[in-house]
Amino acid sequence: MAPVPSSDPQQAAMASPAGSRLAPLWQGLRRTPALVTAMAVLGLALMGSSALLVKGLRTAKDTITVTGASTERIRSDFADWSLLLSQGGDSQQQAYRALQPLVQQTRAFLLTHGLKSEELKLGSVNADKEDIRDPRTGELRQTRWTSRQTLLISSADVDKVNRLAGEIPALIGQGVPLVINEPAYTYSKLAEKRVDMLAKATKDARNRAQAIAAQADSSIGAITNADTGTFQLTAPNSTDASNSGSYDTRTIEKDITAVMAVTFRVN
Secondary structure, three states: OOOOOOOOHHHHHHHOHHHHHHHHHHHHHHOOOHHHHHHHHHHHHHHHHHHHHHHHOOOOOOEEEEEEEEEEEEEOOEEEEEEEEEEEEOOHHHHHHHHHHHHHHHHHHHHHOOOOHHHEEEEEEEEEEEEEEOOOOOOEEEEEEEEEEEEEEEEOOHHHHHHHHHHOOHHHHOOOOEEEOOOEEEOOOHHHHHHHHHHHHHHHHHHHHHHHHHOOOOOEEEEEEEEEOOOEEEOOOOOOOOOOOEEOOOOOEEEEEEEEEEEEEEO
8 A cells, every 4th residue: 555645744845855854954943942943044044135235335434534725815904003112211200201202203293194093092101110220339329210102003004004114214213212013914804704715625625535536436425524724824925834823914915724624425
């Protein structure tokens, strides 16, 4: 009599040649809890698909950091300037009285050469006392007083101040004991200009990053970090620079340079 086929699918599979090779596996699974079995099957499935997934992944650390810069020529729109007058005497009163005609002479010179009265202020008068003693005995020989006064000039007409700075030494030739300080030329809209310069420096950094990425058949994505560098305000065409930034006040025209270190994502 022919054998009756088994109604158990598992037993049927075991009876086949392939099933005989899987017998040890089936026996192991029969002794394994259901949850562990499910996890094992899931793990085998994931092993097959993980190789495909990894090939499509790109690490989030693919970035490039580039330094961008922007330089422009600007013109100062304000000037601060100061002059110092001094005169001595045997007493504080004498020194003060000798100083005042010199102050008025200097003030008149500035006003007649185009300076407006509201652009000129007189600083406070300072007096210093000096005791002159015998170097051997220490005995007091004489007391001298020196009075000093500063003339402060502030003007939006930078060209006028620059011209006056060149003309004022004529007073020294007339006997006026004048100390002439250099005018300080500044730019009052610097805060707004910085925003514009940073935007241009960032654009320059993106252009540089794109040029570099193109050599690797890549493209540039979003900005992940941006560090503002120092601002340099220097004389025109100057190569002077400082790690903490610089601000040249000696020249009316200046070169302003902004630097940005920008990190981009690489796609």
